Amino acid sequence: MFExxxxxxxxxxxxxxxxxxxxxxxxxxxxxxxxxxxxxxxKMKLYDEYGVWTPRxxxxxxxxxxxRAEEAIxxxxxxxxxxxxxxxxxxxxxxxxxxxxxxEGYVTAVCMDRQSSRxxxxxxxxxxxxxxxxxxxxxxxxxx
Numbered sequence: 001m002f003e004x005x006x007x008x009x010x011x012x013x014x015x016x017x018x019x020x021x022x023x024x025x026x027x028x029x030x031x032x033x034x035x036x037x038x039x040x041x042x043k044m045k046l047y048d049e050y051g052v053w054t055p056r057x058x059x060x061x062x063x064x065x066x067x068r069a070e071e072a073i074x075x076x077x078x079x080x081x082x083x084x085x086x087x088x089x090x091x092x093x094x095x096x097x098x099x100x101x102x103x104e105g106y107v108t109a110v111c112m113d114r115q116s117s118r119x120x121x122x123x124x125x126x127x128x129x130x131x132x133x134x135x136x137x138x139x140x141x142x143x144x
Contacts, residue, residue, distance in 0.1 A: 002077045002133040004034040005096060013069035024061055024103050028091045031075035039129045050123040054087070054109040061105035065095075072096040079133045084121035085111050087130045 006027050012019045036043040047053060067073060076092040086108060093103040111122045122130070 002031070002035050002038070003074050004031050004038075005072060005074055006030055007072050008067055008070060010069045012067075017069045019067035019069065019071075021061070021063060024063070024067075024093060024105075025059060025107065027073065027075050027093060028077070028089065028107055031077050031091070032089060035077060035132065036129050039132060041125070041129060046123075046126055046129075050126065051114045052120065052123065052126070053112045053114060054126075055112055056107055057086075057110050058108035059105070061103055063103050065100060065102045067093070067095075067102055073102065074099075077133045079130045081122075081127075081130070082108070085119045087111075087122065087127075089130075 008019050008023075008027075010017075012023045014020050033043050036046070074094045074096055076094065078090045080088045080090065082088055088106050088108045090106045091104065092101060094101055110119050111126070112118065113120045
């Protein structure tokens with residue numbers, strides 16, 4: 001499992017000071033980017049090199065407790081491959097303060113060739129990055 005610390009801000013929140021639900025998915029995207037960085041790779045450079053995108057084709061979240069504005073959270077990712085072209089990133093969002101579960105769910109992405117706009121197998125270098133959370137535990141603290 002891969003875990004990274006993310007700081008929330010006032011502009012993530014609604015007027016009541018609670019993080020807007022759609023931002024939970026943005027935090028998962030941030031964790032995905034940090035997964036690539038922890039692997040020593042820049043996500044967009046790899047995608048440019050191989051001429052691919054990974055559009056999201058499915059997303060689900062169960063919101064258990066609110067995140068308060070300016071609260072730090074941990075996002076945990078576990079990946080599962082569905083064939084050669086698809087990766088499912090299962091996530092948990094937990095409080096830094098007490099490790100309580102705030103949300104859980106998944107995002108499914110399919111590898112797509114930029115030129116043909118057709119699905120294609122994940123390039124080995126990208127697949128290796130996504131395989132890391134399935135192989136073991138890794139935590140990144142960004143110091144926010």
